[in-house]
Amino acid sequence: MMWRRLPPSRMLVMFEAVIQCGGVTRAATTMNVSQPSVTQTIRQLEEHIGVPLFDRTVRPLRLTEAGRLLHEATYSGFNNIISAIDEMSWLKGSSVRPCTVAAPVGFATYWLMPRLAHFSAQYPDYPVNVLTTQEGAPLLSPRVDIAIRFGSGPWTDGQSDNLFDERIRPVCSPALARKSTDNNIPFDNVTLIHVEFNDSRWTSWDEYLQMTQRPKRGIRNSLHFTNYVQAAQAALDGRGLMLGWRSITYDMEREGRLVPMYGDAVAAKDSFVLVRKFDSRNKSVELLAGWLIEKAKCY
Known part of the structure; x- marks a missing residue:
């Protein structure tokens, strides 16, 4: 044997x-x-x-x-x-096993959590846990049923479904936009909000300027943060211009809390992908995965 x-x-x-x-x-x-x-x-x-x-x-x-x-x-x-x-x-019990989703912190905060509120209202008996990560491609594990990844793959550890392609454009608060317009403040004099990442999948200001064929900026007039939650709050407070990602600032732009300024939108190199375990026996996983994929189609 x-x-x-x-x-x-x-x-x-x-x-x-x-x-x-x-x-x-x-x-x-x-x-x-x-x-x-x-x-x-x-x-x-x-x-x-x-x-x-x-x-x-x-x-x-x-x-x-x-x-x-x-x-x-x-x-x-x-x-x-x-x-x-x-x-x-x-x-052993009659309750449904929770589904745990791992996602980058910015995506989880600004895209996933607002939509999970609607999922929970629609399916109150299917609990969902959220695990935030700094990296763009969190791993599946015995504790993680669904991983939302930013990248191009291919990933072979689970079933992959594309959620949406990313786009990037500079955004700022309406107050800062009005001030810049009224006072004819040139782009070179506007404070840029940077997010420092070791992950090359996230586009930096230098890369964005190169993609839009604009000259590189120096380090003057800049703020630096370690994640997009901090950066978004600084932009909302009118402290500078940030690179607005569709997954992070879309709802804030739609609500008028942030507005495009000083540049065109460009396509990011990578997309957001939902990866779930093969042959999952958890009903919550299949239900939530299908629901998120459908919501992303309207995004």
Whole structure:
């Protein structure tokens, strides 16, 4: 039988503990055993498999190629078990298991949350949790059922459906727009609101100016933030001109709280895509995914 080829589960658990804790000492503390016990268990696992799993010539311990292969399998396997247990815990009751959506913080705040209010009103028995991330392409996991990603893919970890293409244009508060127009303030003298990202998928001011064939601006008259929630609030307060993304400022522009100024709209390189787990057994996932896709068609 297949299970006869497997090492004892306690060895696999200890192996994962060493990796997750970053070493033998912390694993021993976490697992409430002695350090020699952890070391002995890892040795027994290596003897059972027949190859070393850690490179002990370096500090901290580093996985060998065999260790990396085993870690990929055990990490996936344990997460699948956790997911199955979660599923079973919901089967015991009559309530519907919540659906968890992970999305970039700007998208979650300004596009997703206002629409989820309508979803919850329409389907009050289908709870939805939202997990915000700084990166543009959050991962699916045992705890994340739907990932809203900004990019071009392709992604093979789930079923992908395009939500909408992005567009970018400079926007500011109506008060700042009137002030700039009345006083003939040139673009070079307007404060630019920057969002600092390590993710190249998000277009910067320098890239926008290059795309619209305008000269590059210096660092003077600029504000810098770490996310679009902060940047949008600064723009609403009339503190400067920000790059308005369709997913972030569309509703604010429609309501007249922000207005286009000093530039044309350009298409972003990437799109927003909804990725959900293959063959999800959670009714909330399929219901919410289909609902969001339909809402995006009207966007």
